Amino acid sequence: MKLFLYLLFLAHQADKKYDAAIHEHRRHYKEEFTTDKNSPLSAADTGFLAFYQPDETYRVTAKVVLTPNASSFKIPTHNPKVQKEYKEYAVLKFKLNGKALELHAYRNVNWEKSEQYKDLLFVPFTDNTNTTTTYGGGRYLDLSISDIKNGKIELDFNKCYNPYCAYKEGYSCPIPPRENSLDISLEAGEKNFMLSEETRQHLREGKW
Numbered sequence: 022m023k024l025f026l027y028l029l030f031l032a033h034q035a036d037k038k039y040d041a042a043i044h045e046h047r048r049h050y051k052e053e054f055t056t057d058k059n060s061p062l063s064a065a066d067t068g069f070l071a072f073y074q075p076d077e078t079y080r081v082t083a084k085v086v087l088t089p090n091a092s093s094f095k096i097p098t099h100n101p102k103v104q105k106e107y108k109e110y111a112v113l114k115f116k117l118n119g120k121a122l123e124l125h126a127y128r129n130v131n132w133e134k135s136e137q138y139k140d141l142l143f144v145p146f147t148d149n150t151n152t153t154t155t156y157g158g159g160r161y162l163d164l165s166i167s168d169i170k171n172g173k174i175e176l177d178f179n180k181c182y183n184p185y186c187a188y189k190e191g192y193s194c195p196i197p198p199r200e201n202s203l204d205i206s207l208e209a210g211e212k213n214f215m216l217s218e219e220t221r222q223h224l225r226e227g228k229w
Contacts, residue, residue, distance in 0.1 A: 079209035181210035
């Protein structure tokens, strides 16, 4: 009995540590809006960002199947005049809530020679929460090639986020390819942004 209680205590402590890590990740995420010169949000706006509660159910390990011979292709964006060129790097196979799923991870062709972004993997996706509790245009997850260990990588959907188009029109946000459509309600990460332009104007004018 004492061993059971001790293990329960350790599990509770681990949960608290994980929750704290996710909250810290989100604090940093909000700060980035105030430093990015192209940000659609002001510091005041970031108080209206909404997230699901951290849930380790949505942190999974995926098998990485590399696709070295993949050709580059253009991903449409929310700006009809702009397409962005990517190349598939790998297929990520995992299970979530007992269901076998997969996502395709891409590299931006223009970033392959960039020292800062050469390891970045871009995973845009849609799921069954879109248009209800999350942004209808899908969400994104960023990974790094350096995080691949022994053919596996961690996917933490608690860290998935909205594209800038979820907050304001006029951005060229990549639209998730159909192959990255998950037939599951992924209740993790960032939710819909509900702050109206009228409310933003009131905030700018100091009325609220």
